[in-house]
Amino acid sequence: QVTLRESGPALVKPTQTLTLTCTFSGFSLSSSGMCVSWIRQPPGKALEWLALIDWDDDKYYTTSLKTRLTISKDTSKNQVVLTMTNMDPVDTATYYCARILNWNVFDYWGQGTLVTVSS
Amino acid sequence: SSELTQDPAVSVALGQTVRITCQGDSLRSYYASWYQQKPGQAPVVVIYGKNNRPSGIPDRFSGSSSGNTASLTITGAQAEDEADYYCNSRDNSGNQFLWVFGGGTKLTVL
Numbered sequence: 001q002v003t004l005r006e007s008g009p010a011l012v013k014p015t016q017t018l019t020l021t022c023t024f025s026g027f028s029l030s031s032s033g034m035c036v037s038w039i040r041q042p043p044g045k046a047l048e049w050l051a052l053i054d055w056d057d058d059k060y061y062t063t064s065l066k067t068r069l070t071i072s073k074d075t076s077k078n079q080v081v082l083t084m085t086n087m088d089p090v091d092t093a094t095y096y097c098a099r100i101l102n103w104n105v106f107d108y109w110g111q112g113t114l115v116t117v118s119s
Numbered sequence: 120s121s122e123l124t125q126d127p128a129v130s131v132a133l134g135q136t137v138r139i140t141c142q143g144d145s146l147r148s149y150y151a152s153w154y155q156q157k158p159g160q161a162p163v164v165v166i167y168g169k170n171n172r173p174s175g176i177p178d179r180f181s182g183s184s185s186g187n188t189a190s191l192t193i194t195g196a197q198a199e200d201e202a203d204y205y206c207n208s209r210d211n212s213g214n215q216f217l218w219v220f221g222g223g224t225k226l227t228v229l
Contacts, residue, residue, distance in 0.1 A: 046205065047223070049220055052218070060216045078220075096161060104152075105168070112225050
């Protein structure tokens with residue numbers, strides 16, 4: 001059974017760095033074809049793809065946020081970590097992690113974690 | 120990066136058929152996936168690839184594609200199908216390893 005769960009602070013201040021952790025089970029990120037991705041959704045708005053890391057430790061970022069994002073993995077802990085620097089109130093959103101299978105489909109999602117950016 | 124365009128809102132009478140569309144240049148190269156999101160819940164994939172339904176997704180959901188347009192069709196819409204629907208695909212504007220989501224379509228079942 002594949003599961004993913006996001007964790008991290010619910011509230012961050014402007015200019016701070018956000019660190020989110022995706023803890024997963026039911027698959028190995030060292031298996032060929034496996035990727036884990038981060039997606040966010042501001043309240044009442046659309047999904048926005050942020051970043052992904054694949055089984056070979058290749059990392060990809062959305063162009064608009066590339067300078068602020070870092071994704072990494074700890075295969076032994078079954079975790080993927082996303083950091084986003086210089087947080088702003090417009091970054092307030094629910095952040096999801098999801099598995100991408102064979103570069104084809106986001107087939108399993110976490111329940112999401114709401115991050116509010118406010119002083 | 121690529122963009123995917125969806126109609127913001129669509130409505131359908133209970134039991135009727137509705138088509139939700141997604142347009143973008145990346146769809147000429149890659150299949151779209153479709154995700155259903157109900158209020159307060161995470162998205163759930165309903166269609167991916169050429170026309171694949173994950174286990175547990177009713178067969179009233181189907182997908183198709185032509186040129187730069189992908190479509191999600193619900194044949195015999197049910198009240199529980201009322202939700203937001205998002206398409207996504209890989210990006211073909213320069214880096215094929217990036218992804219993009221559409222702006223979402225709010226489906227109302229009347």
